[in-house]
Amino acid sequence: MHWNDWPMVCLALSALIALLSRRWMDAAWSACFAIFLLFDKVLPTAVPWQLKYAFLLAGVLLIASEVAGTYRRYKHSQNARH
Numbered sequence: 001m002h003w004n005d006w007p008m009v010c011l012a013l014s015a016l017i018a019l020l021s022r023r024w025m026d027a028a029w030s031a032c033f034a035i036f037l038l039f040d041k042v043l044p045t046a047v048p049w050q051l052k053y054a055f056l057l058a059g060v061l062l063i064a065s066e067v068a069g070t071y072r073r074y075k076h077s078q079n080a081r082h
Contacts (some may be wrong), residue, residue: 005041008038011031011033011034011037012031013032014026014030015028015030015031015034025062025066026055028041028062029058029059029062029063032055032058033038033059035055036053036055039051039052041061050064
């Protein structure tokens, strides 16, 4: 195993741990990034670039929606205090 394979392995393990702890959103974005890195390892002709970057975009959108939801809950709790 080469040193640049470790991010893919860590993201795959992160997805499995998140699944076991039933954190679905974390499992989904971890899996998306792991798949993107896996597709990045194979030959460019084996996987269309659109599919590879679709997983990257899906991971980014999942993280953005999670951050937006957390911010929305934070703002709601701040408004409830005042």
